[in-house]
Amino acid sequence: MTLFRRRLQETGKEMCFEATKMALDSAGLTRADVDTVVCGTAPDAFDGVAMKGEYLLDGCGGYRKPYTRVFTGGGTGVFSTIAGWWHVASGLADVALVVNEEKMSSCQPHPQSVFAHIWDPILDRPLKPNLVWIFAMEMNRYMTVYGVKKEDIARVAVKNKRNAVGHPCAQLADPNITVDDVLNSEVMAWPVQRLDISPPSDGASAVVLASEDFIRKRRIKDRAWISGVGWCIDSTMWTDRDLVFPEYVARAAKMAYKMAKIDEPRRQIDFAEPYDPFDYKELHHLEGLLLADKGEAPTLTREGVTERDGKMPVCPSGGLLGVGNPIAATMGMKIGELFWQLTGQAGERQIPREVHTGVSQAWGDLMQYGSVVVMRA
């Protein structure tokens, strides 16, 4: 993966090339070994290029190969790996390369103006909604129904920004941040404050997926296994459901757990990388992933269960809150961190006990989409 920064000089294509080359070098492969390429990237309007998948393809190593671009909003961060997986699992490909990119800095003055285009043109858009509103509404519903204190939510931002200190690509790592810093940061759309949010970023990441046969034949030692995948989407009519629980994430998780033969997720999963564009989302998603009871995730956080040295480490990478949020390219933390933790290569971020099973999840669209991958050492 590349550095995640508010602005990078490299173009989207150049970022893709850098990330792709790193992934191939790391696996000891070349572009000639690759059977198919999947590119994951979010709205075209960020880059300002309408055929963004085609635009990026040279940098993704997709030139003259079977190539597909996938997009499921923020959920692309984990979904593109699922799309790569099905090429290999079906037997169609031995090696699938997955490359995710986002360059949000090109959109001026702020990518927020592009987010405005996700709303229903008749029901929502005349009200001139700001994207932060929906997070604020969901967060308020979650806090009110379960009686969650703002400071327990702020603990997530503190944990992740501190975890990111060991991440070489991090944009917003902060070893000294405190709960008070978060609670005293500027109010944007209450209950959301400045430090509750991950930043817009430029960045790219890439992953190589290969069949068991190929890995054995080529004697590839650095590997972790995808043992379950799941994804699910709810209606765009978001004002028709209770925002307190992400049912679509729970459905995606159950699909992935069934495939991975996990019937007691809290016991069988060692660590998690849920999607954390906002601090409360980590809590919301832990509950959706069935790793916490409804309303229990803030308590687990307060008790230190989700710290890197806790019983269930959550976002040991530093997550989107600490490393950055180039939408689809967050695959670098979500899928990348699972791989690095499971192969013992996470360096400073390594969970200080042996881990065998990890789960990652991404989330997107109008609070309606969940994608889940379970990986094992």
Next chain:
Amino acid sequence: MTARISRWPGIELTAADLHEGKVTQTRFRPDAKYAWSAGEAMSRFLEELQNGRLIARTCRKCARVLFPPRMFCEECFRPTDAWTYIRDTGTIETFSISYLDTDARRIPEPILVGVVSLDGASPKMGMMHYFGGMTKDEIRIGMRVKAVWKPKEERRGSVLDILGFRPLGEGES
């Protein structure tokens, strides 16, 4: 790999690099304009807003009163059956006190905005809208509210024909 790799690609640019012209850039401003056909369900919905009424569609199979109205039921996957009016009163399901406008610019006076579930529609079904007639300290989830309509001659067939929702008075319906 993170432990073994020493070089992480990417050249960071600062806002100053852009403003001081240290970076080669090229600019483009799209000029795309859209006019959306409101469709079957929304056309009737917007027409009724001009009349100062909220309308829904019913599905006989799942017995739901669907709001916002739609011509097919996504659950039963069959055409919906009939039009029915619902009330312009409801309950605040959630809200935000926003100091950001639509372009993420700061505004001094916050906007109160949220989701109202409407009386007469199936549980939890409602719409996003503004709140007024209450302060940011008074607004709460569970509060009973009623639509404030624009004067009839100013209504244009838009969700903005409702100015927002205000607290429902005692004994009022």
